[in-house]
Amino acid sequence: MAQTSDSHQVIIGEHEQYTINMGPQHPSTHGVLRFELSLEGETVVGVRSHCGYIHRGIEKMCEVSTYQQIIHLTDRMDYLSAHINNEAVSLCVEKALGIEVPERVKVIRTILSELTRVGSHLLWWSAFGMDMGALTTFFYGMRDREKILDIFEESCGGRLLQSFICPGGLMHDVHPNFVARIRELIPYLRKKLPEYDRLLTGNIILQERTRNIGVLSRQQAIAWGVTGPSGRGSAFSCDVRVHEPYSAYDRVKVNEVLYHQGDTFARYRVRLDEIHESLSILEQLIDQIPEGNDYAVKMKPIIKLPAGDYYQRVETARGELGVYMVSDGEKYPVRVKFRSPNFSNLFVIEQLAVGHKIADLVAISGSLDLVIPDIDR
Amino acid sequence: MINHPNKELGGWQLFRKYFSELWFGIRTLLKGLRITSGYFFSPKEIITEQYPENRATLKMFDRFKGEVIMSHTAENRHRCTGCGICEMNCPNGSIQVITRKETTPEGKSVRGLDKHIYHLGMCTFCGLCVKSCPSDALAFGQKFEHAVFNRHHLTKVLNQPGSLLQKEIKAS
Numbered sequence: 001m002a003q004t005s006d007s008h009q010v011i012i013g014e015h016e017q018y019t020i021n022m023g024p025q026h027p028s029t030h031g032v033l034r035f036e037l038s039l040e041g042e043t044v045v046g047v048r049s050h051c052g053y054i055h056r057g058i059e060k061m062c063e064v065s066t067y068q069q070i071i072h073l074t075d076r077m078d079y080l081s082a083h084i085n086n087e088a089v090s091l092c093v094e095k096a097l098g099i100e101v102p103e104r105v106k107v108i109r110t111i112l113s114e115l116t117r118v119g120s121h122l123l124w125w126s127a128f129g130m131d132m133g134a135l136t137t138f139f140y141g142m143r144d145r146e147k148i149l150d151i152f153e154e155s156c157g158g159r160l161l162q163s164f165i166c167p168g169g170l171m172h173d174v175h176p177n178f179v180a181r182i183r184e185l186i187p188y189l190r191k192k193l194p195e196y197d198r199l200l201t202g203n204i205i206l207q208e209r210t211r212n213i214g215v216l217s218r219q220q221a222i223a224w225g226v227t228g229p230s231g232r233g234s235a236f237s238c239d240v241r242v243h244e245p246y247s248a249y250d251r252v253k254v255n256e257v258l259y260h261q262g263d264t265f266a267r268y269r270v271r272l273d274e275i276h277e278s279l280s281i282l283e284q285l286i287d288q289i290p291e292g293n294d295y296a297v298k299m300k301p302i303i304k305l306p307a308g309d310y311y312q313r314v315e316t317a318r319g320e321l322g323v324y325m326v327s328d329g330e331k332y333p334v335r336v337k338f339r340s341p342n343f344s345n346l347f348v349i350e351q352l353a354v355g356h357k358i359a360d361l362v363a364i365s366g367s368l369d370l371v372i373p374d375i376d377r
Numbered sequence: 378m379i380n381h382p383n384k385e386l387g388g389w390q391l392f393r394k395y396f397s398e399l400w401f402g403i404r405t406l407l408k409g410l411r412i413t414s415g416y417f418f419s420p421k422e423i424i425t426e427q428y429p430e431n432r433a434t435l436k437m438f439d440r441f442k443g444e445v446i447m448s449h450t451a452e453n454r455h456r457c458t459g460c461g462i463c464e465m466n467c468p469n470g471s472i473q474v475i476t477r478k479e480t481t482p483e484g485k486s487v488r489g490l491d492k493h494i495y496h497l498g499m500c501t502f503c504g505l506c507v508k509s510c511p512s513d514a515l516a517f518g519q520k521f522e523h524a525v526f527n528r529h530h531l532t533k534v535l536n537q538p539g540s541l542l543q544k545e546i547k548a549s
Binding site for chain 1: 401402405406408409411412413424437438440441442462466468501502503504505508509517
């Protein structure tokens with residue numbers, strides 16, 4: 001109760017709405033994102049999300065970059081699925097040129113993509129636990145992700161931003177230890193993942209805070225274009241790896257993980273199950289790497305795509321990434337458009353959070369697994 | 378107690394439900410605590426690296442992209458011909474190749490490398506310069522402690538003073 005003057009009293013009551021900003025500098029928005037919350041007490045009655053704080057104009061920068069130079073910019077969009085972003089651009093350029101990359105490159109690309117997905121989901125699990133107030137998960141998730149980063153560092157030279165997959169193949173051949181390290185990693189993670197379930201999934205606090213919170217119906221998911229694990233938690237079958245296989249996904253068995261509840265807990269379960277699924281894909285592919293050392297087809301120093309427009313979509317760790325390129329036959333593209341998964345996944349939060357508490361908003365935004373640089377680009 | 382023919386059956390059920398949920402909750406918390414305490418009491422699971430103390434033994438992977446370097450032989454020879462392909466390929470303009478006119482002993486005037494300037498602060502480590510170099514002059518170094526007090530220290534001249542072109546490589 002605040003008294004402004006003797007005659008006029010302002011009472012902040014239960015039924016009076018007020019507006020408060022969450023972010024842009026807030027630890028649980030995972031980046032510079034601002035939510036404009038309309039609150040009634042502690043209950044959210046409206047969310048407006050404001051993005052653009054980390055806009056770097058990547059699409060515009062692509063228009064003055066050669067096709068090889070675009071690769072390192074895509075690393076910086078969704079930095080947790082850097083390999084998959086690189087692959088999307090590479091596939092688009094190869095599709096335009098009509099190049100078929102060697103089988104070995106296809107398999108290695110797929111292995112790298114799946115490793116990226118596992119690493120991304122592990123980081124998400126760590127951060128999600130921390131959003132819920134469990135600090136331990138952060139250490140355990142990071143500990144296991146470190147093994148994947150070591151594989152990347154040894155083969156690609158970078159831990160987070162590798163710029164490894166390029167038009168025509170790979171930047172250089174993978175390290176001789178590559179296969180042996182993955183063979184070690186799979187049983188290691190298989191041993192550790194049940195620990196995650198015992199530590200966090202079965203935990204009563206997590207269950208109470210995520211079940212029936214932020215229910216996204218299948219219709220809503222389709223209408224808002226929510227793809228990836230967030231969409232699959234609402235039984236929206238949207239896995240590009242299954243529906244439109246690229247690289248080596250056509251020769252492996254990919255089980256699409258679907259849950260029907262659509263709440264925060266379902267999205268949580270989808271991601272944890274996808275780690276198991278990715279491990280089984282890795283297991284299928286690791287023995288299939290063809291012998292030899294051809295890691296790229298010979299490309300011209302300056303790639304010029306034939307005039308026209310090209311589209312390629314891939315499944316990143318967060319959903320469907322589409323790359324649309326328009327070329328007029330010169331060395332720079334005329335227009336590059338990225339259909340990034342996080343942009344579509346973000347705005348559904350304006351529907352999901354209404355009626356829940358602020359703490360639930362943190363859980364919901366955590367379960368959507370937002371990477372802010374991918375939203376703003 | 379379940380079949381107690383009493384009006385307060387609902388109350389008992391509530392009572393039972395309350396305590397069964399309480400015990401379920403405590404059990405799940407204890408399950409998690411068992412894992413964390415298991416790690417707490419097993420010192421061989423500790424994976425933390427004591428970073429500043431282990432600098433002597435810390436070795437990065439050979440391919441780690443720490444900085445761009447130009448390798449020199451023992452006779453202070455490098456392999457850069459000053460062609461400028463790395464400069465053209467660099468997406469951020471972090472490389473400047475400055476050439477000079479040189480006169481060979483035969484009296485011919487050729488282009489040679491004067492200064493290979495590398496702005497570490499602008500570099501995004503995409504690897505295009507190293508990959509595109511036709512004479513393998515550039516490579517990635519493993520040094521990663523790049524913090525300096527003045528950003529002008531991040532601008533480096535990669536060719537050592539007085540270094541010359543390694544001729545035999547060009548001939549072969």
